[in-house]
Amino acid sequence: xxxxxxxxxxxxxxxxxFADARDWGPFHSPKNLASALxxxxxxxxxxxxxxxxxxxxxLAPEQKQAVAxxxxxxxxxxxxxxxxxxxxxxxxxxxxxxxxAQKYPEPGPSxxxxx
Amino acid sequence: xxxxxxxxxxxxxxxxxFADARDWGPFHSPKNLASALxxxxxxxxxxxxxxxxxxxxxLAPEQKQAVAxxxxxxxxxxxxxxxxxxxxxxxxxxxxxxxxAQKYPEPGPSxxxxx
Amino acid sequence: xxxxxxxxxxxxxxxxxFADARDWGPFHSPKNLASALxxxxxxxxxxxxxxxxxxxxxLAPEQKQAVAxxxxxxxxxxxxxxxxxxxxxxxxxxxxxxxxAQKYPEPGPSxxxxx
Amino acid sequence: xxxxxxxxxxxxxxxxxFADARDWGPFHSPKNLASALxxxxxxxxxxxxxxxxxxxxxLAPEQKQAVAxxxxxxxxxxxxxxxxxxxxxxxxxxxxxxxxAQKYPEPGPSxxxxx
Numbered sequence: 001x002x003x004x005x006x007x008x009x010x011x012x013x014x015x016x017x018f019a020d021a022r023d024w025g026p027f028h029s030p031k032n033l034a035s036a037l038x039x040x041x042x043x044x045x046x047x048x049x050x051x052x053x054x055x056x057x058x059l060a061p062e063q064k065q066a067v068a069x070x071x072x073x074x075x076x077x078x079x080x081x082x083x084x085x086x087x088x089x090x091x092x093x094x095x096x097x098x099x100x101a102q103k104y105p106e107p108g109p110s111x112x113x114x115x
Numbered sequence: 116x117x118x119x120x121x122x123x124x125x126x127x128x129x130x131x132x133f134a135d136a137r138d139w140g141p142f143h144s145p146k147n148l149a150s151a152l153x154x155x156x157x158x159x160x161x162x163x164x165x166x167x168x169x170x171x172x173x174l175a176p177e178q179k180q181a182v183a184x185x186x187x188x189x190x191x192x193x194x195x196x197x198x199x200x201x202x203x204x205x206x207x208x209x210x211x212x213x214x215x216a217q218k219y220p221e222p223g224p225s226x227x228x229x230x
Numbered sequence: 231x232x233x234x235x236x237x238x239x240x241x242x243x244x245x246x247x248f249a250d251a252r253d254w255g256p257f258h259s260p261k262n263l264a265s266a267l268x269x270x271x272x273x274x275x276x277x278x279x280x281x282x283x284x285x286x287x288x289l290a291p292e293q294k295q296a297v298a299x300x301x302x303x304x305x306x307x308x309x310x311x312x313x314x315x316x317x318x319x320x321x322x323x324x325x326x327x328x329x330x331a332q333k334y335p336e337p338g339p340s341x342x343x344x345x
Numbered sequence: 346x347x348x349x350x351x352x353x354x355x356x357x358x359x360x361x362x363f364a365d366a367r368d369w370g371p372f373h374s375p376k377n378l379a380s381a382l383x384x385x386x387x388x389x390x391x392x393x394x395x396x397x398x399x400x401x402x403x404l405a406p407e408q409k410q411a412v413a414x415x416x417x418x419x420x421x422x423x424x425x426x427x428x429x430x431x432x433x434x435x436x437x438x439x440x441x442x443x444x445x446a447q448k449y450p451e452p453g454p455s456x457x458x459x460x
Contacts, residue, residue, distance in 0.1 A: 004171070007123060007205045008134070011209075011212075014212060015212070016217070018212070018216070025218065026151060029169075029172055030171040030182075031166055032168065032218040034156075034159050034160045034171075034389055035163075035394040036394050036395075037156055038156040038157060038160050038191070038268060038272075038390065039387045039388075039390055039394055041153040042153060042268075042384045042387025042388065042389070043187075044149050044152070044153070045149045045150060045384055047149075048145060049377060049380040049381050049384055050372050051146055052146075053144035053282070053283075054144075056145040056146035066199065066203070068202045068210075069210070069211055071196060071197060071204060072207040074156075075204055075207075076212070077395045078189055078190060078193070081186060082186065084175055085156055085179060085183075087183045089186060089190055090122045090130060092186060093126055093182065093187040094126075095183075095184070096187035096188060096191060097126075097129060097130070100191075103124065106136045106137065107137065112223055141365060142280050147279055150275055151279050152281055153275065153387075154273075154275055156385075157269045157272025157273065159270075160265055160268065160269055162267055163265070164262055164266050165262060168397070190359075192297045232373060236434075237352070237353060238353065238382050241438055244442060248446070250449075252449060252452065256351075259398035259401050260395075260412075261357045262394055264389050264390045264393050265390060265393075265403075267386055267389070268387060268389070268390050269383055270387040271379075271419075274382070274383070275383050278380075281376055283374035283376050283445040284374075286374050286375040286379075288376060289375070289430065294432070297375075297430065298430070298432045298437040299441055299444075301427065301432060301434060301436060301451050303441060305420075305423060305437075306442070307439055308420060309438075310455060311447040314373070316409040317409070317412070320353075320356070322416055322417040323356055323417040323424075324361075325414070325417065326414055327356075327359060327363070331363070334367060336367065338366065
């Protein structure tokens with residue numbers, strides 16, 4: 001039995017097949033995919049723009065479903081961008097988390113001399 | 116032998132610990148995370164804004180590294196948003212791909228009567 | 231005495247001269263200018279992303295100055311886009327306000343039977 | 346005869362009246378208006394995302410009309426943001442143009458010793 005494949009890699013493969021079957025390759029330049037990604041990020045933010053922060057934490061089920069689909073759109077373009085640029089998304093994320101850990105060191109226990 | 120854990124789930128857990136250790140929870144409302152995500156999507160697009168599409172397909176190594184880090188930033192906020200909203204990102208992406216397959220049917224073989 | 235020239239038209243003319251003197255015309259396609267505009271809109275939003283709404287209403291002077299410059303960047307790209315597309319921005323805005331007045335009718339006086 | 350009022354100031358006044366008549370003031374925090382602005386900037390970019398740059402320079406009339414309305418939406422939120430923050434948009438734009446002139450000096454005549 002083969003181990004479960006990485007879910008982002010699976011998504012990447014299926015998206016590649018989907019785009020190839022529709023001859024979308026010429027449209028999927030990194031420039032265009034980065035544009036499409038931010039357009040979807042705008043559609044995601046639109047759901048929250050007039051909400052208070054508290055309201056955004058308590059979405060009704062149908063709102064949450066719509067938001068989940070916008071999040072999916074962002075992910076799908078991000079994965080396609082990683083394919084055309086040959087970027088390992090998870091490795092890049094882990095790399096960035098290491099940088100963030102240096103940039104924002106964990107605070108010591110409050111009241112501690114170390115902090 | 117346990118299967119390889121899902122890489123997005125791992126990221127989600129580590130990001131949660133990272134934010135908790137810094138008491139960032141109150142700032143991480145869905146509204147704010149969706150704002151932070153689009154800000155990072157803008158930093159990603161900035162790399163491409165004056166490039167031709169052809170140039171965007173042929174990034175120099177240091178440009179590709181910088182772009183990979185912006186992509187990581189988008190992913191990290193997307194994963195954190197999925198945590199606070201309790202959305203299964205991969206399931207949402209698979210759901211969206213099913214909808215896309217209906218919306219953009221695969222063209223038949225060229226020259227085929229079916230198309 | 232000549233009437234005060236329209237300030238947006240003045241900005242448009244000066245931006246055109248500025249871009250021409252630097253041979254930026256080939257880069258200033260509508261597609262690229264719309265990308266540059268949203269990148270600046272992201273830099274504008276970045277100032278507010280972790281603020282509460284109340285904090286965003288009470289910016290310190292140096293924050294307000296930085297925000298004003300990001301707003302200016304958005305306006306400068308919007309004006310340049312209007313030039314390359316030959317769109318009359320103020321006329322478009324007035325047109326849109328008429329549409330908004332139909333879409334969001336003014337509520338009647340509270341307590342009135344008409345509302 | 347009074348001089349023609351500045352068109353942005355006119356827009357600002359009419360938008361203020363429009364928002365006041367609908368009691369939208371509490372929603373119109375700078376944070377929210379900056380979000381709404383970038384959402385509209387995304388709708389603007391959406392028109393261009395799969396176009397080539399050349400295509401974006403040759404919009405069909407109905408496309409140009411739709412694009413003009415998205416540009417108007419960006420301007421309307423920018424003007425409303427300038428009102429709530431008490432920022433003089435045109436002065437900020439002129440200020441930014443002075444900074445840009447320092448940052449990107451005009452090139453001398455080609456072949457000139459000065460350059």
